[in-house]
Amino acid sequence: MERFGDWILTLAAAGVMIWWVWRRFNRWLHEPPGAKLRRLAVAGGVDRDETVELIENYGYQVLSGKHRIPLGVAIDDGPTQATRLYFDYLAAKDDKYYLVKLDRARQPLEWTASGLRERLLVYALLFPDCEGILVVDSRDGLVKTVRFKVEDDE
Template sequence: MDSVGDWLIMLIAAGVMGWWIVRRVDRWLHEPPDARLRRLAVAGGVEEDEHVSLLKEQGFHVLSGKHRIPLGVSVDDGPVMPTRLYFDYLAEKENKYYLVKLERPRQPMEWTASGLRERLLVYALLFPDCHGIVLVLPQERQIKTVRFKVEAGEK
């Protein structure tokens, strides 16, 4: 009798696990493209400061602030070295999401195509649902929006 009961418990457990996996995959397949950004928007709080005020003046609604994305880097199958990627705010304007970076005096932005690519392309690749990356220049009280477009290669 014990073996019949054990098999029954195993079959029920396998059925529940299978049902759970199917539900998770189905939810993942049907979630909207910007669901990851929506989760980020809920995750962080926003402190009112001059940067947030400047963004509001330009028509942005700041959803959350100070995000840290943990990454791991491995060289030649060596140990994984932890690192982080930061962005300052997640904002919305006209139902489009934007990542916001503040320009820091000790790390000025190089306003060339290659300089922007080196500093900001990683954000565009990590969050393809974002409409662009907004750079806040606090000293000039300016906001600039950067977008990347993949062009057709030369033949």
């Protein structure tokens, strides 16, 4: 960098990078709650079937369906292994969002506090802006809402 123009280009590039990082941080900081869910709602399409009709009969609007969330798992300092987490639909009712999981015959849901915690808590933690998780039993025509609440240990 012997010439004066090199310094100007370097400072301009550094300025653009700082501006870009600041802008991304500011956008992230002021992002409204539920923005991630709204992006999911417009990302996926909905195939009309009897499950969607059942959910809509309970007063929910099905926004999108069949979502896959990629995750990475590393043990100690080992390589990261890829896995994924699935949920079936995203629904809304009264401007509140709900994740939808289907209760399938091959993996029945255990309707105890510990069974629900083991199977559904991860969704509540990944999407804290959701009002709850709808569990749809197509065989019996039922839609149940599961909510988690952290309680004081008193």
